[in-house]
Amino acid sequence: MIDVPAHITGTVWKIEKKPGDPVSAGDVLVILESMKMEMPVEAPEDGKVSEVRCKEGQPVSEGEVLVVLAK
């Protein structure tokens, strides 16, 4: 399992993948918004989305796990 954390503190603006979706390294999983800027959170490796741990509109802190990928 690979935990994908928020790299900045902000709000979840958009969730681009759902559980079961296959992803490649570099695919955008979630887009965060902070200080009027959009910040994409990308898949660090190839895999499959096993869990989405955030909701659109939810405030998140840096380091909080947003998505869990399965190898």
Added chain:
Amino acid sequence: MFHKLLIANRGEIACRVARAARALAARTVAVYSDADERALHVEQCDEAVRVGPAPARESYLDAEKILAAAKRTGAEAIHPGYGFLSEQASFAEACAAAGVVFVGPPPGAMRAIKDKAQARTVMRDAGVPVAPGSEGHVTPDAALDEARALGFPLLVKAAGGGGGIGMQVANDEPELVKALRACADRARASFGRDAVYLERYFPAPRHVEVQVLGDDRLTLHLGARECSIQRRHQKILEEAPATAFELPSPRPQVREKLLHAGLAAARAVGYANAGTCEFLLVGDEVYFIELNARLQVEHPVTEAVTGLDLVQLQIRVAAGERLPIGQDDVKTRGHAIECRVNAEDPVKFFPSPGRIVRFDTPVPADGRFHDGVRIDAGYRAGDTVTPFYDSLLAKLVVHAPTRREAIARLRAALDAFAVEGVKTNLPLHRRVAASDAFARGDLDTRFLEKLA
């Protein structure tokens, strides 16, 4: 003059407006969200009203709460600053209906330019040069036909957008299809409407703009600024006068063409109060991109070279006074440069919220010039920068007789500016100020990419 002015904003611009109001002997009312209860702007006003929770939509963007605060405190006027409610014609109209003066242009002028695709048509009809682009809004089907006629690369822009949000470059048809969808989604979420239009994409233009100021009888220009140094389509360093017309060799005819177009754009919509007409400069051609119906972040560089206080003039015009100057009285002296000091990673430009533990400025952060250096700040040591609002912490402005001396002053001031606790773009500004390309005035909107 007003006895009491409500400032519907936060951060450095709320502090800036409060200073102007004090100079005019008006009392000031701050508004604040729960995130800003102890913010600097609250401290700098005579009274303060809480308007809601931290998210802007529930506080600084809530027109009803802002107006209610003005009524309750007996404020006769509202200064909106920039961002938030500043360009919402419906808010200006609601103020008028409530008998409160909105410090800004007439709502009619705001409506005429609110939709950026519509503004292009108005300007073109008034003889202002506009960038090639679509006729008004485009649907996804029509966009492909328009794009084939215009040729790539193109920029897909949200008609209700601004601040670099809701813009996508498309180099070919598949990219255009993606960009149209992404841009419309973003526009719907951010601005409440999904209308988009197409504009020619220039890969490395210069960004120049004309400050305009009017009352109900006169429209003046206060010269040009250059704001070519940008990241993510947002300006980080601005200069007056515009370097584009000075280096490598003077181009007075192109500058005159720009100033003329700026005035024509303002007059086309019956503009009054302060505004900025933004243009792209490509070779010797200028192309209108938008008219910002408000005070700009970078207004201090114009104040430095003209010696005028734009915010005081805004308030005086709104109070019904006539402009105390004519076009011939507008003289520029020396060169000014502004750096936007943002709470962000200087390399990746990621936002960097957090608690500021050190905030040492080169001169007192009181918005006044001290030996040619001015700091307008919205924060001080001990404050927390939250993710809810923009990342601007402070503006550093330098003024000197020549651009060369202004750069020397800028380098020294940047070295004496120290912020700890949040990351800032100060290291980036130091690299820009130290670079040969900047000294040569070799600027365009790709400047930062080339600096790396």
